Every structure is written in structure tokens, then in C-alpha cells.
Amino acid sequence: MDRDQESRTRRPAGQLEGEILAVLWAAPEPLSAGEVQTAVGGGLAYNTVHTILTRLHAKGRVVRVGPSGRSSYQAAKGPAESAADQMRAALDAGADRAEILMRFVTTLSPADEAALRAALDSDL
């Protein structure tokens, strides 16, 4: 496997943390490591999930609930969340075109909007 290929298939650093945070954020109540493993899917090993949860806990991104050994996890309010609040304020204030942001999607033109709607409705 060449380098290019490898950097494509391996999940880059931080991505698993992001996926696990997204799962915890979406859950209505704290999840155990096993529940997180099931929810994230993608053939992740239990140990990997546990390691990442421990790392997130050390960073203050998640809080442990319940007795040790059988603890559940939920997303925390920490420095990252205040960064998120700041970012929301920036977005609301229209920091929309900041060119140093690498955006997932930009706004569509009306013609593109129609074309994408048609594509989604058909085979996509």
C-alpha cells in the first residue's frame, strides 16, 4: 500500500474522537463504552473505543457517570465547548466568508440547487 493510499484509508488522527463525540452528543442519556462501540460501528475494537473515551475524559471533553468499571459517558461542558460557543457567535455574526475556513459545502446557485434536488430524487 503506497503512502497516498494509506493516508486515505486510515482514519486520520482525531477523527475517531470526533465520531465518538458526535454519538455522545446525539444520545439522550449517558452511554457505556459498549454502547458507544455499537453506535459508532465501522468494526471498531472495544479497546480502541475505551482508549479514546479515556483520552477524551482526560481532556475534559466527556464526563464519567456511575460507578467505576461500569461507568457511562456523556459529552462535557469544557474549554472546547466554550470554543464552540465562540464559534457559534462568530457564525451568527456572519464570519461566513472567512477564507481560512475549509468548508464542507458552500451555498448553491438556484440552477445547482435544482440539479442536486433532481439527482437526490433519482438514483443518488
Place this chain on the structure above:
Amino acid sequence: MTIAVYAPLVCAVLLALIAAPVARRARPSSSLWLFAAAAAVVGLASVWSLVMLASMLIDDIPGYAGLQHRIPVPDAISVAALVLLGAGLVRAILTGARRHRDRGALPSGPDSSGTVIVQSGSVDAFAVADSMLRRTGTIYVTAGLLGLLDRDQIRIVLAHEAAHLSRRHALARGLVAYAAAAVPVLVPMRDAVEFLCERDADECAAALGSRTQVARTVAIAALARSGARATRLAPALHRLAVADRVGALTAVRRGNSGWHLTTLAVALVVTAAAVGEATRDFADIAAAVVR
């Protein structure tokens, strides 16, 4: 110097013309850096050409009138070059100031690196690199987007943004931002590189699932985002847009066509040779000034 000095500017125009159609078809992983390098090289060469052209006003400075017979450039062109150079310098400085201000406006917590979920109903996801030269940075995803997508689609968004960071797209985008500021005719090259960064990240995300899944995720997010706000983009003939990304993901992979890359390579070689030639003549005139 009568002809060669204009070659970088001609190449810049040529690149501007082929940028969008080539980028739409190109294989992003390889052509992204080729495009960025071409824009940077032609941008630098154009600036140097303008410097040489503008400096040919030397014979109008009292005491140097004797050089007039050696000057191969009409004064009108020299003045135009001087104006373009000044305008480019101002634009480059403004670009730098804007980027600096935008970075200052972003949160910088003690541990902001990683993924941050923004409790906002807007549909958005983006990555911000720690600096142009680093592979690290922060990924922001809004709750609005997370609520819209299923688990596989969320994984695709995160993989796409993580690819921006790990593949140093901030560096390519920074290079072409300055090139296009200094030499505005390179703006289509800047847009092409930004598009190729998105395409490259899409293809990286596709390694986790399928290209169709990525196309679908991009389309869902773009439609939701657009539905929420007024469209401000002016329609342009060759604009590269989200629809082109979806098109490229759903099309059979075509890869880079030979003549496109040949054109780029020829443009770079011609630029380098012409700049060398013009610089030799320039050095002769400069030597006469010193004497």
C-alpha cells in the same frame, strides 16, 4: 526583453482559461499540487516581469536620460506595469491582513484542537488548520448538520474535514490566495485549487464508504445549507461549484487527460525560459546604469 518579458503574463492568462475545465475533470490528489505550484510560479514570474517593465522608467529620471536608446519598453507600458504592481501589492497586503483578522476572530482555547460540536441550528462543517504549514487543526461541526445526517454520513463529513488537515490543503489554499491577490488574472486558478481541495477531501472520505455515499452526503448538506439562507453567488460561466463535486463523484473516474497536463507543463517551461531570457537583458541594462 521586448517579447520574453511578457511571457509570464500570457501564461497567467492561459492558465486562467484552462483552470476550471481542467479542474472539473482532473484527478485531485495529483493535480491539486501541480495547480498550486503552477499558480505560485507563474504568479512570482509575473510580478518579476512587472518589476522589470516598471524599472524601464529609469531613463526618465534626471541624470539617466543617456540610457534612453537602450530601453526596449514604451513608457506607457512601464507606467501600466507600475500601476499593476502597486495594485497587486495592496491586494496582497489586504489578503494577509484579512486572513490575520479572521484567525484572530476564531476561538483559541487551551485545547481547541480536535473536533468541536457547535450547538447551532445552522448547517455547517469546516476545518481550520493551526497554521498554513501544519497538519493539525480543529474541525467544527454544527448540531444542525449532525441532526440531518445518519452515522455513516457524519463519518464522511468528519473524514472529509480531517483530510483537509492531514493533506495540508491550507498550504495550497494560502499559496494561491496570495498569488491571485498579487496577480488578479490568476483568480480562476485560485478557485480551481480550492475546488480540487474539496474534491481531494471527497475522494479521501469515499475510501471509508462509497463515492455515491459521499455524493449523497454532499448534496444533502448543500441543499439544507442553501435552503436556510439567500443565495449570494453571482452565476458565472465557469464557476466550479458543489454540483461539480457531486458530478465528479457520480461519474466514472476519468483521470487526468494528457493534453491538460502537457499544457500546464509547457506553460511552466515557457515561463521559466522567458523569465531567464528577459532577466539577462535586464541585467545588461542594470549594468549600464551602474557604470
